[in-house]
Each structure stands twice: as structure tokens, then as C-alpha cells.
Amino acid sequence: xxxxxxxxxxxxxxxxxxxxxxxxxxxxxxxxxxxxxxxxxxxxxxxxxxxxxxxxxxxxxxxxxxxxxxxxxxxxxxxxxxxxxxxxxxxxxxxxxxxxxxxxxxxxxxxxxxxxxxxxxxxxxxxxxxxxxxxxxxxxxxxxxxxxxxxxxxxxxxxxxxxxxxxxxxxxxxxxxxxxxxxxxxxxxxxxxxxxxxxxxxxxxxxxxxxxxxxxxxxxxxxxxxxxxxxxxxxxxxxxxxxxxxxxxxxxxxxxxxxxxxxxxxxxxxxxxxxxxxxxxxxxxxxxxxxxxxxxxxxxxxxxxxxxxxxxxxxxxxxxxxxxxxxxxxxxxxxxxxxxxxxxxxxxxxxxxxx
Numbered sequence: 001x002x003x004x005x006x007x008x009x010x011x012x013x014x015x016x017x018x019x020x021x022x023x024x025x026x027x028x029x030x031x032x033x034x035x036x037x038x039x040x041x042x043x044x045x046x047x048x049x050x051x052x053x054x055x056x057x058x059x060x061x062x063x064x065x066x067x068x069x070x071x072x073x074x075x076x077x078x079x080x081x082x083x084x085x086x087x088x089x090x091x092x093x094x095x096x097x098x099x100x101x102x103x104x105x106x107x108x109x110x111x112x113x114x115x116x117x118x119x120x121x122x123x124x125x126x127x128x129x130x131x132x133x134x135x136x137x138x139x140x141x142x143x144x145x146x147x148x149x150x151x152x153x154x155x156x157x158x159x160x161x162x163x164x165x166x167x168x169x170x171x172x173x174x175x176x177x178x179x180x181x182x183x184x185x186x187x188x189x190x191x192x193x194x195x196x197x198x199x200x201x202x203x204x205x206x207x208x209x210x211x212x213x214x215x216x217x218x219x220x221x222x223x224x225x226x227x228x229x230x231x232x233x234x235x236x237x238x239x240x241x242x243x244x245x246x247x248x249x250x251x252x253x254x255x256x257x258x259x260x261x262x263x264x265x266x267x268x269x270x271x272x273x274x275x276x277x278x279x280x281x282x283x284x285x286x287x288x289x290x291x292x293x294x295x296x297x298x299x300x301x302x303x304x305x306x307x308x309x310x311x312x313x314x315x316x317x318x319x320x321x322x323x324x325x326x327x328x329x330x331x332x333x334x335x336x337x338x339x340x341x342x343x344x345x346x347x348x349x350x351x352x353x354x355x
Contacts, residue, residue: 042114197228277331
């Protein structure tokens with residue numbers, strides 16, 4: 001990249017990312033004010049109890065972590081690991097539409113939080129696990145509607161001040177390293193618990209010839225993930241449980257999973273780790289992105305304690321002290337690297353040859 005191109009890229013990236021962070025920070029502020037008004041007529045929510053020595057960091061501290069993450073994101077782009085991001089489908093009009101939907105639905109979330117209502121999902125005889133059929137985050141419809149799928153990403157970006165996409169993109173770094181050594185046209189990638197497919201949009205743009213299979217337990221979310229992948233031959237999306245993947249042993253060169261393990265019951269986590277390890281081929285890679293855990297970044301420990309007290313995250317506390325790397329090494333994988341990314345953490349595992 002020539003110096004003038006680098007300067008132009010940095011200026012463009014800085015302006016757009018600053019605007020995104022400002023947009024989602026203002027959306028968070030608007031949501032907080034709305035929640036205060038709505039909450040006046042609801043039962044009081046217990047005051048959070050924080051034991052971490054550093055307490056809960058203020059917004060200035062959080063924004064400093066966001067800045068560091070975005071600088072790392074920019075460095076990866078400059079180094080050619082992945083292309084310049086397109087984080088907002090639909091542009092400004094899409095942002096405005098999603099903001100309106102977010103604020104319109106927020107009173108429902110505030111009501112559930114105040115009344116501790118998190119079992120509003122009909123548990124139909126669908127074969128889905130019991131733990132899955134609830135209102136995680138107190139969100140409307142849980143995972144089980146098109147409206148939920150359309151709202152999910154803007155809810156997450158608002159929570160993390162516009163940094164969610166950049167945290168997910170950290171997973172592209174080890175994928176770029178793997179793809180560099182192989183012909184991506186002959187590689188198979190499985191993304192477990194794909195959600196609405198936001199991560200897969202970045203994967204498809206970075207590695208357009210990669211054969212991608214998305215899996216999730218929600219039909220509406222699978223439909224969105226299918227749209228993110230596109231119609232490339234050899235790619236697709238299916239409804240499947242992470243603890244019972246319908247694939248042959250060693251069927252994939254790469255398996256990824258973004259933000260699932262903190263939403264799994266403790267007894268299910270090793271089952272999912274074992275299934276992921278089974279599905280990846282010898283010599284293949286597994287890339288996991290999930291929440292930070294206690295002690296990873298001590299200054300943020302109070303924030304991790306706060307999260308499950310504000311939102312319905314029934315399995316998050318146990319996640320904070322679970323040896324996630326150990327679940328995968330017990331399943332036969334070796335840990336290659338691990339690093340924090342704001343309030344997320346990236347794990348990279350390899351399946352030994354002959355494993």
C-alpha cells in the first residue's frame with residue numbers, strides 16, 4: 001500500500017468508525033433514558049452487587065478499550081488479512097430503521113427485566129433443547145422469530161458501543177493464516193451457532209471462494225445466515241444443535257463458533273466442544289470467540305459481573321470460571337493461541353494430524 005493510500009484508508013476508517021461508535025453510544029444513552037421512564041411504573045430492579053476490586057469501569061475507560069480494538073482492526077486491514085469492513089447493511093437508512101425498531105421494542109425488554117420474565121417462549125415439541133427456549137437477554141421472542149433476528153445485531157452493537165463487529169473480526173486473523181496456505185476453493189468451513197450471520201458476511205467478503213456451512217437452532221436466524229453466505233455452490237445453512245452436529249467425522253477444514261459457550265449450561269459445554277472437535281479434520285483449525293472471563297482483563301471484571309445481573313444470562317456466571325481451553329484439549333485439540341479483544345476472547349485450536 002502506497003503512503004497516500006494508507007493515509008486515505010486511515011482517515012476513512014477513523015471517521016466511519018468514530019461515527020459508528022458515536023451512533024451506538026447515543027443509542028445506548030437514548031435507551032437508558034427510555035428505560036428510566038418506562039421503569040417508573042414497574043417493580044424496582046435489585047441494585048447490582050459487584051465484588052471486583054476495580055468496580056465497574058466508566059464509559060471513558062470502555063471507549064479506550066474500543067479505540068485499542070479498532071486500531072488493531074485497522075492494522076489487520078492494512079496488512080491485508082481481510083478487506084475494509086461493511087458493517088451496516090442498508091447504510092444510513094438501515095441504521096435509522098433498526099434504531100426505530102430497537103427503541104420500540106426496548107420497553108418490552110425493560111418489563112421482562114423488572115418482572116424477571118424469561119420463559120415466554122412456547123416450548124413446542126420441536127426437538128430443541130429446553131435451555132434454548134427462553135428469552136435470553138430478556139429479548140422479545142428469544143431466538144424464535146424473524147423480528148428477533150432482525151433486531152439482534154443492533155442490540156449487540158448498542159450494548160458494546162459499536163465494537164461487536166470488530167471483536168468478531170478478530171476471528172478472521174487465524175482464518176487468513178489458514179487460507180494463505182491452502183486453496184480455499186477446496187476447503188470446507190462450518191460455523192456453529194451462526195445466529196443472524198453477521199460474522200459470515202465478513203468471512204464471505206474476505207474469502208469469497210470458501211465453502212461455508214452455517215448451522216443454528218432457529219429457522220429465522222438460519223434464513224438470515226443463508227443470505228449472508230450467498231448462493232455459492234458447496235455452501236448453505238441448516239438447522240442443527242451444536243451438541244449433535246449432523247456431519248461426518250473430520251468433514252471440515254475449519255470450524256468457527258462465535259458467542260455460544262457463555263449461553264450453554266455447564267453440562268452441555270463439553271458436549272459441544274467434543275462435537276466441534278469431531279467435525280474438524282486432522283490438521284484443521286477451530287476458532288472460538290466468546291466473552292472474556294474473570295481475570296483475563298482485571299479492569300473489566302466488574303463489567304463481567306454486571307452483565308448477568310442486568311440481562312437474562314442464566315449460564316454466564318459459571319462460564320466466567322470455566323476452563324474453555326481445557327474443554328477442547330480434553331476433546332483432542334491443541335491450543336495454538338488465545339488473546340483478549342475488548343470484552344471478548346479469541347481461542348485458536350488445531351487438530352493434530354492423525355487425531
